[in-house]
Amino acid sequence: MSEAPNNDPVDVLIIGAGASGAAIAWSLTETRMRILCLEQGDWMTPSRYPTTQVDYEAAQFGAFNVNPNVRGLDNDYPVNTADSPIDVLNYNAVGGSTIVYAAHFPRLHPSDFRVRSLDGVADDWPISYDDLDPFFAQNDRVMGVSGLAGDPMYPPKDPPLPPLPLGRVGEVVAGGFDKLGWHWWPSDAAILSQPYDGRDKCLNLNPCSSGCSQGAKASVDITYWPQAIRSGVELKTRCRVREITLDEDGMANGAIYYDAEGRECFQKAEVVIMACNGVGTPRILLNSTSSRFPDGLANRSGLVGRNLMFHPVAYIRGIFEERLDTHRGPQGTCILSKEFYETDTSRGFVRGYDMQVVRGNAGPLVTALQGHHTGQIPWGPGHHEAFRQRFDHSASMVVMAEDLPEAHNRVTLDPELVDSNGIPAPKVSYTLSDNSRRILEHGLARGEEVMRAAGATEVEKTDLLRASGWHLLGTARMGDDPERSVVNSWGRAHDVRNLFVVDGSLFVTAGGVNPTSTIQALALYIGDRMKKNLANLFDD
Amino acid sequence: MDEASSRRLRALLDTILPASDDGRMPSAAELDFSAYLETQAADFQPVLADIMSRFEDGFAEQPLAARVERAREVASADSRAFNKLVFHIYDCYYQNPLVRGLIGTHPAPIFPTGNEIPAGDLTSLAAVQARGKGYRR
Numbered sequence: 001m002s003e004a005p006n007n008d009p010v011d012v013l014i015i016g017a018g019a020s021g022a023a024i025a026w027s028l029t030e031t032r033m034r035i036l037c038l039e040q041g042d043w044m045t046p047s048r049y050p051t052t053q054v055d056y057e058a059a060q061f062g063a064f065n066v067n068p069n070v071r072g073l074d075n076d077y078p079v080n081t082a083d084s085p086i087d088v089l090n091y092n093a094v095g096g097s098t099i100v101y102a103a104h105f106p107r108l109h110p111s112d113f114r115v116r117s118l119d120g121v122a123d124d125w126p127i128s129y130d131d132l133d134p135f136f137a138q139n140d141r142v143m144g145v146s147g148l149a150g151d152p153m154y155p156p157k158d159p160p161l162p163p164l165p166l167g168r169v170g171e172v173v174a175g176g177f178d179k180l181g182w183h184w185w186p187s188d189a190a191i192l193s194q195p196y197d198g199r200d201k202c203l204n205l206n207p208c209s210s211g212c213s214q215g216a217k218a219s220v221d222i223t224y225w226p227q228a229i230r231s232g233v234e235l236k237t238r239c240r241v242r243e244i245t246l247d248e249d250g251m252a253n254g255a256i257y258y259d260a261e262g263r264e265c266f267q268k269a270e271v272v273i274m275a276c277n278g279v280g281t282p283r284i285l286l287n288s289t290s291s292r293f294p295d296g297l298a299n300r301s302g303l304v305g306r307n308l309m310f311h312p313v314a315y316i317r318g319i320f321e322e323r324l325d326t327h328r329g330p331q332g333t334c335i336l337s338k339e340f341y342e343t344d345t346s347r348g349f350v351r352g353y354d355m356q357v358v359r360g361n362a363g364p365l366v367t368a369l370q371g372h373h374t375g376q377i378p379w380g381p382g383h384h385e386a387f388r389q390r391f392d393h394s395a396s397m398v399v400m401a402e403d404l405p406e407a408h409n410r411v412t413l414d415p416e417l418v419d420s421n422g423i424p425a426p427k428v429s430y431t432l433s434d435n436s437r438r439i440l441e442h443g444l445a446r447g448e449e450v451m452r453a454a455g456a457t458e459v460e461k462t463d464l465l466r467a468s469g470w471h472l473l474g475t476a477r478m479g480d481d482p483e484r485s486v487v488n489s490w491g492r493a494h495d496v497r498n499l500f501v502v503d504g505s506l507f508v509t510a511g512g513v514n515p516t517s518t519i520q521a522l523a524l525y526i527g528d529r530m531k532k533n534l535a536n537l538f539d540d
Numbered sequence: 541m542d543e544a545s546s547r548r549l550r551a552l553l554d555t556i557l558p559a560s561d562d563g564r565m566p567s568a569a570e571l572d573f574s575a576y577l578e579t580q581a582a583d584f585q586p587v588l589a590d591i592m593s594r595f596e597d598g599f600a601e602q603p604l605a606a607r608v609e610r611a612r613e614v615a616s617a618d619s620r621a622f623n624k625l626v627f628h629i630y631d632c633y634y635q636n637p638l639v640r641g642l643i644g645t646h647p648a649p650i651f652p653t654g655n656e657i658p659a660g661d662l663t664s665l666a667a668v669q670a671r672g673k674g675y676r677r
Contacts, residue, residue: 052651111677
């Protein structure tokens with residue numbers, strides 16, 4: 001094994017430079033410890049994002065495809081999803097999936113942390129909304145969150161920036177919610193509505209999912225990382241970790257990784273923090289086998305990789321006579337409804353869902369291609385009339401269901417598929433539960449009601465989007481009981497006292513909202529607990 | 541590409557995206573698809589050549605309805621390749637400045653000028669708030 005040119009031991013080794021890795025690196029800088037982050041991807045160059053190119057729409061079907069199996073870049077690893085109705089979506093770079101996310105930025109709700117107590121299903125989290133509240137606010141300030149205070153579906157919170165504009169599409173669909181007497185509210189978004197902290201405001205371009213040239217969207221390569229690096233954190237790119245290693249006392253002592261030249265290297269560390277999210281983190285832990293942990297590191301519970309949760313998504317599109325300028329504006333949700341978020345068992349399911357009105361990703365090419373695949377816009381004679389009726393005349397809504405944890409939904413190591421370094425690829429085995437299916441059915445029916453109330457003349461519905469596996473949760477869950485969880489209430493592995501997890505793997509339940517805000521708040525919370533316990537970080 | 545092949549390709553482009561009935565929207569054959577292929581889709585050229593080999597010499601001379609029927613047969617035989625063809629024809633068409641102007645979008649990337657969109661009316665949120673607290677602890 002060759003050693004990397006500069007692999008002096010570090011105090012803290014963070015694996016992954018995405019949303020959570022960036023947040024905890026930033027949080028720990030005040031400790032003055034030597035902190036190193038290894039990231040398998042590269043730095044991005046915002047000036048080269050497709051937003052500035054004539055073929056900006058096509059890019060999301062190629063190099064900026066959100067599916068790593070389609071994108072297939074050297075920095076990516078394949079994911080076997082043959083046993084899943086939902087594909088895993090991600091991005092591998094400094095910034096991780098925040099490079100291509102829509103930056104819709106809701107928090108989990110207070111009830112999401114207490115589903116066993118309130119609804120008798122799954123498990124309660126070992127922490128509460130109130131525990132995370134100060135870290136939600138701290139994260140909102142660093143990322144730059146736009147939103148409107150006063151939403152009665154949340155405890156009081158005060159986004160640092162005013163909300164993004166609704167646009168005509170937001171206004172029209174809000175009118176539908178108003179007619180039905182249902183809740184709606186402008187979405188919180190990690191997109192700047194005003195200049196903030198050296199970054200300029202959103203230009204209302206589209207789509208956000210192929211990078212933001214303006215820098216208005218808060219990807220962590222332009223928020224947390226510059227601050228963390230200025231404070232002394234070292235970040236090495238093109239370094240793909242294969243496994244975490246142990247010393248003779250069963251403590252993590254570093255990681256074996258491949259550098260940009262494909263050399264196998266070792267990095268020694270006193271503390272190891274996993275920040276690769278709900279598929280990447282269990283992949284590395286399961287690949288870190290030893291006589292002490294033959295089934296994967298920190299896996300005495302057998303729960304590493306289990307309880308994988310997505311947010312199953314259904315899709316509704318209303319066609320309107322009025323031109324709505326749907327292709328304009330940031331892609332992330334402009335308004336949302338929590339009308340059916342909390343449990344009401346008379347609906348035939350437990351827990352609930354979010355209704356999110358989206359825009360910005362319906363440019364002419366996407367409109368024509370969606371129409372081609374659904375048969376609504378044919379090629380040949382009739383194309384132009386069908387295109388004219390739909391382009392900029394549609395409003396789209398996603399129904400995002402809360403998925404409950406089930407042990408059989410899991411990430412394992414594929415016995416054959418490997419990445420470009422020969423590391424086993426993750427295999428996802430997932431079945432949509434009856435409860436999640438009933439949630440989506442309910443949401444589709446209610447979504448159609450909203451569109452009709454808003455004036456839609458035609459409504460198209462898709463019951464489960466395959467390309468919806470953005471949110472990768474639950475595969476190294478937190479808890480107080482080592483038999484029923486992988487890490488404790490502040491992210492430390494029950495089995496390895498200097499190994500931490502800070503990403504979406506921690507989630508005990510999924511809630512029904514986009515998780516990045518909560519993932520980052522968790523990372524900041526764990527960082528805070530680590531700082532407060534530095535003197536006895538490894539004690540029982 | 542020889543003249544006969546070019547004629548067949550133009551006919552296929554005109555079949556997939558003919559001009560609109562009112563003549564306002566151009567046919568895909570009126571745009572420079574060859575230049576698009578060279579600059580943005582070079583790796584598609586072998587696939588295109590394979591697709592084109594399935595169209596007979598007389599394809600270009602057939603009326604539109606017959607060409608549509610033949611294109612459907614080719615699409616059924618290899619939908620994956622045909623969908624790629626449709627993707628590239630649409631991509632070429634809908635990034636063309638003339639077409640973009642005709643459908644009411646900016647003819648070129650609008651970075652860094654951006655779009656203006658209305659802030660929207662938030663007054664009805666007072667009624668939403670009046671319903672009271674909607675979360676559980």
